[in-house]
Amino acid sequence: xxxxxxxxxxxxxxxxxxxxxxxxxxxxxxxxxxxxxxxxxxxxxxxxxxxxxxxxxxxxxxxxxxxxxxxxxxxxxxxxxxxxxxxxxxxxxxxxxxxxxxxxxxxxxxxxxxxxxxxxxxxxxxxxxxxxxxxxxxxxxxxxxxxxxxxxxxxxxxxxxxxxxxxxxxxxxxxxxxxxxxxxxxxxxxxxxxxxxxxxxxxxxxxxxxxxxxxxxxxxxxxxxxxxxxxxxxxxxxxxxxxxxxxxxxxxxxxxxxxxxxxxxxxxxxxxxxxxxxxxxxxxxxxxxxxxxxxxxxxxxxxxxxxxxxxxxxxxxxxxxxxxxxxxxxxxxxxxxxxxxxxxxxxxxxxxxxxxxxxxxxxxxxxxxxxxxxxxxxxxxxxxxxxxxxxxxxxxxxxxxxxxxxxxxxxxxxxxxxxxxxxxxxxxxxxxxxxxxxxxxxxxxxxxxxxxxxxxxxxxxxxxxxxxxxxxxxxxxxxxxxxxxxxxxxxxxxxxxxxxxxxxxxxxxxxxxxxxxxxxxxx
Ligand SMILES: Nc1nc2c(ncn2[C@@H]2O[C@H](COP(=O)(O)OP(=O)(O)OP(=O)(O)O)[C@@H](O)[C@H]2O)c(=O)[nH]1
Numbered sequence: 213x214x215x216x217x218x219x220x221x222x223x224x225x226x227x228x229x230x231x232x233x234x235x236x237x238x239x240x241x242x243x244x245x246x247x248x249x250x251x252x253x254x255x256x257x258x259x260x261x262x263x264x265x266x267x268x269x270x271x272x273x274x275x276x277x278x279x280x281x282x283x284x285x286x287x288x289x290x291x292x293x294x295x296x297x298x299x300x301x302x303x304x305x306x307x308x309x310x311x312x313x314x315x316x317x318x319x320x321x322x323x324x325x326x327x328x329x330x331x332x333x334x335x336x337x338x339x340x341x342x343x344x345x346x347x348x349x350x351x352x353x354x355x356x357x358x359x360x361x362x363x364x365x366x367x368x369x370x371x372x373x374x375x376x377x378x379x380x381x382x383x384x385x386x387x388x389x390x391x392x393x394x395x396x397x398x399x400x401x402x403x404x405x406x407x408x409x410x411x412x413x414x415x416x417x418x419x420x421x422x423x424x425x426x427x428x429x430x431x432x433x434x435x436x437x438x439x440x441x442x443x444x445x446x447x448x449x450x451x452x453x454x455x456x457x458x459x460x461x462x463x464x465x466x467x468x469x470x471x472x473x474x475x476x477x478x479x480x481x482x483x484x485x486x487x488x489x490x491x492x493x494x495x496x497x498x499x500x501x502x503x504x505x506x507x508x509x510x511x512x513x514x515x516x517x518x519x520x521x522x523x524x525x526x527x528x529x530x531x532x533x534x535x536x537x538x539x540x541x542x543x544x545x546x547x548x549x550x551x552x553x554x555x556x557x558x559x560x561x562x563x564x565x566x567x568x569x570x571x572x573x574x575x576x577x578x579x580x581x582x583x584x585x586x587x588x589x590x591x592x593x594x595x596x597x598x599x600x601x602x603x604x605x606x607x608x609x610x611x612x613x614x615x616x617x618x619x620x621x622x623x624x625x626x627x628x629x630x631x632x633x634x635x636x637x638x639x640x641x642x643x644x645x646x647x648x649x650x651x652x653x654x655x656x657x658x659x660x661x662x663x664x665x666x667x668x669x670x671x672x673x674x675x676x677x678x679x680x681x682x683x684x685x686x687x688x689x690x691x692x693x694x695x696x697x698x699x700x701x702x703x704x705x706x707x708x709x710x711x712x713x714x715x716x717x718x719x720x721x722x723x724x725x726x727x728x729x730x731x732x733x734x735x
Contacts, residue, residue, distance in 0.1 A: 233533055237526035244522065248515045252508065259504050260478060263495045264465035267480025270416070270424070270493035272463070275482040277412060278426060281323050282385060282487050285402045286367045288317040288327065289387050293400055296329060301392045305331070310338035325375060325382045325403040329389070330356065332398050341377060348376055350401075359388035359399045369487060371432045372406055372444045381406040381441060383434055406435050406444065413437040419503075421475055421496025429488035436472060443472060453481055453492060470494060564639040566616055567623035575638030575646055579703055582650045586696055593694040594649040594657035597710045598626065598664070601686045601722040603643040605677040618673055618685055619643060625667045629660060646710075654693040654727055661689040661725040669723070679722075686723035690714025693728070 334351025382403035451471035477494035690713030
């Protein structure tokens with residue numbers, strides 16, 4: 213028996229089991245990756261939403277603070293305005309008394325840089341400052357032109373200017389002053405320190421790229437943290453906030469590229485309901501993403517490790533399944549080989565080495581079996597014994613090898629003729645053959661024997677030393693039948709009766725068949 217070495221095996225085709233394992237592994241991998249990606253996406257979206265909420269809240273608190281700052285300033289200005297307009301209606305402007313009032317009011321409000329009154333020609337009449345500069349004319353200021361042109365009594369907040377006395381950056385907050393006939397009598401000015409907002413905004417913890425911006429409603433920057441002062445006064449009208457967003461809502465959030473510095477941010481914004489002010493708080497999106505990513509690194513590593521473990525387990529299971537399948541195939545192959553070998557050994561043990569028909573041992577066994585079955589079924593068993601005529605002479609004439617060859621040819625004829633399931637051809641002795649016909653009567657045996665004798669005649673194997681006139685190899689045969697009801701029971705009796713019939717055939721001249729003599733009803 214030849215065994216194949218393991219390495220000789222061709223790679224096994226992918227079985228349904230392996231395909232299912234691989235498919236499950238692939239699905240699991242995709243599911244784990246998909247779930248992680250989805251979770252991360254959701255988490256990032258939530259982070260962005262939270263940042264937007266925080267930005268809106270921050271903007272709200274800044275707007276509230278700005279409102280309070282400007283309201284306190286307005287109330288101070290209104291108080292001075294009332295006193296001044298009363299003076300103008302009676303005694304005329306009393307600069308010294310007014311300055312004292314202004315000084316008192318300024319000391320109460322930390323945001324105030326100063327309070328001032330300029331008459332209709334822009335001359336300094338009163339101030340909270342310690343002295344009035346003599347040669348300064350403020351009629352060139354934007355707010356002066358504004359109030360001179362507008363009769364309205366509204367509070368005006370102008371873009372940041374640099375103070376002419378202290379050179380600080382200040383936000384001018386102004387009111388128009390009228391005489392009793394509503395004629396223009398100058399401007400009351402309160403200046404708010406930009407530093408006040410700078411200090412206030414510095415209380416908030418912000419990352420490098422984050423911004424807090426206080427703007428006029430016309431998009432002019434009043435203060436932007438953490439930008440340098442050069443950004444103050446910058447016009448942001450190209451920002452999406454001023455182009456379209458504020459047109460639809462007074463507060464909200466969104467993501468856009470800041471007109472300040474071109475960075476993409478997550479913004480919250482609020483427009484003041486009381487003053488022409490807008491506050492915006494923006495978080496650097498890139499920095500926020502990096503921060504978020506860092507906080508998720510541990511989760512990511514854990515997920516990847518889990519995925520790796522799943523893949524390794526999958527590979528292990530796959531390998532086991534592959535090995536199991538290979539072993540199964542090998543076992544099946546070995547089993548088939550063993551079965552074939554057994555069958556071959558069995559055949560060898562049951563057949564005659566020269567002719568290939570059943571040997572004598574198998575013949576004995578099968579005849580015993582047939583007779584036992586016949587006893588149970590009550591059906592007959594017939595037996596034919598064949599003997600080649602003058603075979604000794606054949607051997608003597610043509611030699612033993614030719615004799616063997618002749619035996620093979622005759623056996624082939626027998627085997628071919630008795631090929632039904634219930635017929636067995638066997639080599640009974642040297643040049644003697646037998647056929648067992650289970651469940652068949654004597655007449656069937658007779659018919660078969662005659663047809664075989666005729667077939668051997670047709671073979672016409674030359675036999676020049678035969679006594680018969682044909683001059684070729686011939687056969688004689690004797691038939692007998694077994695019936696369970698027979699008085700002469702037994703295998704040996706059956707063989708003896710067939711042999712006796714064969715003897716009679718020989719004596720009658722050979723090349724013929726004779727049957728045992730028995731009552732006609734049993735034939
Ligand atoms: N070549 C060969 N001859 C065999 C074999 N077995 C038996 N024989 C020969 O078969 C011959 C049988 O001869 P006999 O029994 O004397 O009878 P016969 O010559 O056939 O004459 P009849 O039976 O009376 O016709 C013997 O010479 C055996 O040697 C075999 O396996 N091969």
